[in-house]
Amino acid sequence: MTCKNIESQLERYLDAELTFSDRREIDSHIENCTHCANQLNQLKAIQRNVRNVDFKKCPSSLKNSIRANLRDISNEDIPTNNSFQWLNFSAGLLFFIAAATWVTFQILTPPTKNIDLSLQLVDAHIRSIQVDHLLDIASSNKHTVKPWFTGRLDFSPLVTNSTSHSTKLLGGRMDYVNGRTMAALVYKIRKHLINVFVFNTNGIKSKTKTMTKKGYQLISRTTNGLSYWAVSDLNQKELKAFFDEYLQSLKHFAN
């Protein structure tokens, strides 16, 4: 075999992609050919250097965040067939009770109790970007944005100026989601838009919750009868940092 033929196979030799007989042929050629041996050494040197690059450990925060999001997507309340076979007999009865409860619930409660609120807020976020209705009032000054809502809502949303160096308040708008009229405050971090939806709830105070819907990150908290939801395509870590800062600046959260 000529040097040209050998050289054409050196990378496959290095990558263990040759048959045993082809390998042996190259081995014996290299023993007697300094030129080809030199070519192979160069390849090995590049390989050695690349393999010397650190293999990073996945951050535990990412691992935890993925696990949390997976739990959010899966329906953890649905029992599996094997472990709950004994419940089959009463499934019909349970279904009837659940259906009756649901019908009663739908009749007695206003539409503001929809469990798919998070998805609807994501849709509202997407809509705000797509149909060019991001802002009704464009200003980076909270003293301009906040008064704009007066008379338009039966509550006064708390507006903060830019919470940090990288965050910018763009303004606000009125939005209507799932039968509720709400305030949407718009912030920007780099190229990522954040909608903070604020609306009146009769809900009980709730802790901060994070979730992912349709690839968007959501974070929410309810307190003093107002619910705050931030929605963005920003990564969860940064969105949480933003939300924490946003809430920190609200007096009644600080207390």
Next chain:
Amino acid sequence: MLTKRDREKFERLTMKHLDAAYNLALWIMKNPTEAEDVVQTAYLKAFENFLRFDETNVGGWILTIVRNSAFNLLKKRKLHSNLVSFDEAAHSDNSNKTTQLNDYHLTPDELLCLNSIDNNILESINKLSPEYREILFLREIEELSYKEIAEVTNIATGTVMSRLSRARKSLRKLFLDRKKREATINNTVKKGNTRSSE
């Protein structure tokens, strides 16, 4: 509908590939925050499609989704523009004939340089195109075969060979160029020191 049992099974099968997924995303994106975004998106996408997955070659499946998510993001953000250009035409199935390393003619100094372990090799790797970084990662770090790389990247095996070869050539050039620059700077500093001591 995905249940708790599905999630537990998914985690059992895929979480052990998380480090590889993160490193692949990091090699392609070059940015830890973006790499985290990519992995997060890829794992959620994988879970959503889990019931349709036949559970063979889980690692390859995850890496495919991660690399697709990464390239989608790159495409979206048009990051390709500031990288070493990627000659797509050179990666056709017939191109492997022209991608041998027989034009490697190095001086003894260059050979010595190439043989030494360089802790800043990542600097040179990061100047490569995302496609070259990806293929180097899959071959040298994950140690996948040509066939496995072809499956992950959805390209022909011949293209894997030619792309890998070109990636190595480009890296070698970037590496030696950097070493030359460093040597020139060192010589200038030495000359300066000698003059000042005189």
